[in-house]
Amino acid sequence: MPASLQEARIKSLPSSAFYIADFITPEEEDVLLNKIKTAPKPRWKILTHRRLQTWPSDLTKNTLLHSPLPTWLVEPIITRLLAYPLSTDNPQNHIFTKSSHGAPNHVLINEYQPGQGIMPHKDGAAYFPAVCTVSLGSTLALDIYATNEDGTREAEPRWKILQEPRSLLITTDDLYTDYMHGIAEISEDLSLSRDTVANWDLLGSLESFTGGISQRSLRTSLTYRDVIKVSKLGNKFAMFGKS
Ligand SMILES: O=C(O)CCC(=O)C(=O)O
């Protein structure tokens, strides 16, 4: 693994994104997929274009009801994220050093069948502006769109980031606040090359993509974020009351 996030920076993108291939091992991937699969059925929210689990719970008015994450979502990913230096100059500083709680407190698990995706969007102001995504199962491309002055997005994505299974992608700063991201509803990612894939040089198995095509299979993503507003149980009436 690179010595610090600086070495994992995707240099062709606006500031900032980082990509680390093989952030977790195949064994860790299996354990996570099994935990996700065996979670109680009501944990799944079924949407038309994907299904998802939210841990520890959904937000209400951008607020998280305080509750610890289960151990399997903390180990090994959060521990490894917090041990990862932003730069070798200040090895104690990590990606969540400046966030409200100094660590992610919320995880979304999205599952995509081939042909499924997510509309271009921004993640918004509820979170500290850094998202850490660990991908499981299959490679797919995340599309990055620039936005116009009036908030609408450009029709075509400016960049593609290829996310391999077991990789970590971090998006932060302007890329988090000013750009949109989405996943096209296709079953194979096409026209992959050094020119179209922003993180080409950081890929773990570059040789798999030299033909320019990547077939999708079931892909599961874990997105780790720090929700800024957290309410303790005692405040729950304030949270659900009129405001
Ligand atoms: O699955 C992904 O990689 C993206 C998910 C996403 O954009 C989100 O949950 O906000």
Ligand SMILES: [Fe+2]
């Ligand atoms: Fe998102």
